[in-house]
Amino acid sequence: APESPLSSAEESVKSQQEEQMCRASIQEPSETSESQPGTPLPLPLPGHSGLSIQEMVAMSPELDTYAITKKVKEVLTDNNLGQRLFGESILGLTQGSVSDLLARPKPWHKLSLKGREPFVRMQLWLSDPRNVEKLMDMKRMEKKAYMKRRHSSIGESHSLETGLSGSDLTQSSSPQNLSQQQQQQQQQPQLKKPRVVLAPEEKEALKRAYQQKPYPSPKTIEELASQLNLKTSTVINWFHNYRSRIRRELFIEEIQAAAGEGGSPSARPGKSGGEGDNSCDGTESDSTAEGRPSGSEERKCLLESPSLSHRDEEGEAEFPSASGSSRPRGGIIDSLFGIPESVSAATAAAPPCRNPKDSSLRKKKAANLNNIIHRLEKAANRDEPHEWEF
DNA sequence: TTGGAGTCAATAGG
DNA sequence: CCTATTGACTCCAA
Numbered sequence: 095a096p097e098s099p100l101s102s103a104e105e106s107v108k109s110q111q112e113e114q115m116c117r118a119s120i121q122e123p124s125e126t127s128e129s130q131p132g133t134p135l136p137l138p139l140p141g142h143s144g145l146s147i148q149e150m151v152a153m154s155p156e157l158d159t160y161a162i163t164k165k166v167k168e169v170l171t172d173n174n175l176g177q178r179l180f181g182e183s184i185l186g187l188t189q190g191s192v193s194d195l196l197a198r199p200k201p202w203h204k205l206s207l208k209g210r211e212p213f214v215r216m217q218l219w220l221s222d223p224r225n226v227e228k229l230m231d232m233k234r235m236e237k238k239a240y241m242k243r244r245h246s247s248i249g250e251s252h253s254l255e256t257g258l259s260g261s262d263l264t265q266s267s268s269p270q271n272l273s274q275q276q277q278q279q280q281q282q283p284q285l286k287k288p289r290v291v292l293a294p295e296e297k298e299a300l301k302r303a304y305q306q307k308p309y310p311s312p313k314t315i316e317e318l319a320s321q322l323n324l325k326t327s328t329v330i331n332w333f334h335n336y337r338s339r340i341r342r343e344l345f346i347e348e349i350q351a352a353a354g355e356g357g358s359p360s361a362r363p364g365k366s367g368g369e370g371d372n373s374c375d376g377t378e379s380d381s382t383a384e385g386r387p388s389g390s391e392e393r394k395c396l397l398e399s400p401s402l403s404h405r406d407e408e409g410e411a412e413f414p415s416a417s418g419s420s421r422p423r424g425g426i427i428d429s430l431f432g433i434p435e436s437v438s439a440a441t442a443a444a445p446p447c448r449n450p451k452d453s454s455l456r457k458k459k460a461a462n463l464n465n466i467i468h469r470l471e472k473a474a475n476r477d478e479p480h481e482w483e484f
Numbered sequence: 485t486t487g488g489a490g491t492c493a494a495t496a497g498g
Numbered sequence: 499c500c501t502a503t504t505g506a507c508t509c510c511a512a
């Protein structure tokens with residue numbers, strides 16, 4: 095077996111990656127990821143060539159985010175690896191972010207440069223099977239460390255925490271030394287910003303308001319806030335979040351639609367499906383379809399790609415580069431190109447389960463239309479016509 | 485300032 | 499433990 099000569103000579107982990115997001119948040123002391131010592135970031139990938147992730151993101155070809163996340167989920171579950179460990183050590187993200195990313199990847203072309211980074215990291219991570227081993231080793235080490243600590247502090251009520259990349263510097267000292275405004279939240283959890291949790295009725299009301307006006311004016315927001323007895327900022331945040339999450343749902347649908355119809359990943363259907371989606375009812379009576387207590391959201395149509403059986407074995411040179419025309423590429427970039435069959439599999443395979451249950455989707459689309467209208471009006475320099483009381 | 489994109493981190497369920 | 503959800507926050511561009 096002729097091994098490709100350009101094997102990775104990843105020894106010098108010296109790739110100095112410039113600083114990144116400095117969590118200079120002055121909001122809450124929670125000793126999260128600091129960035130003092132040598133490596134500013136969790137240091138994701140191994141050495142590789144001296145390219146920074148950002149550079150690789152910039153030169154990366156279009157990636158199939160859906161296929162990538164699918165694969166990552168598969169690998170993680172197969173090996174009993176958690177999102178937390180994966181996220182913190184490979185992507186530099188928290189568990190919640192990873193969960194979100196894996197569950198609802200946005201299509202590549204809709205991602206910003208920053209948003210593409212995690213996918214490039216994932217692709218790179220997948221490109222070498224040995225990475226899984228490394229992660230599993232980390233997991234073992236973590237567990238060992240945990241056991242050790244637990245053993246050492248028997249019976250004592252110690253608020254120990256798992257420090258991953260050397261960041262625990264808070265112990266052994268008596269709980270007396272009060273740093274500036276550091277933790278004192280033990281006594282009064284109340285003083286620590288209770289985290290607003292909107293009641294189902296409140297969400298319902300907000301959604302209704304959204305249906306009417308995805309972009310409420312400050313005045314409308316004030317009204318909503320006072321009528322629902324919420325802070326103005328909460329209402330504002332809710333609209334921000336809801337809009338962006340609705341948008342994402344639509345992206346997902348787009349991906350699934352693209353996968354459903356035998357289309358190439360490059361060809362973006364200008365208009366998916368369609369046919370009589372004229373019914374943009376503005377005022378739907380009530381969204382009773384939602385069984386509050388349990389999200390009846392169940393659009394999981396697991397499309398299994400039949401051709402996902404074999405995988406690369408021991409660190410073998412993937413990317414056989416079958417295509418005659420080999421463009422000038424260098425080292426790791428290959429792994430970005432070389433995602434096996436997943437691309438074709440995800441797009442071609444698919445006797446998808448086209449469910450005729452998209453009533454909620456309809457509404458979302460309708461709202462999205464309002465969204466567009468809003469922008470057009472804004473562009474036309476006009477003002478919003480009227481108010482609504484939800 | 486406003487809105488979008490990305491995330492964080494608390495928290496609800498398993 | 500682990501994952502999914504989601505209000506709030508940071509950064510950035512128009």
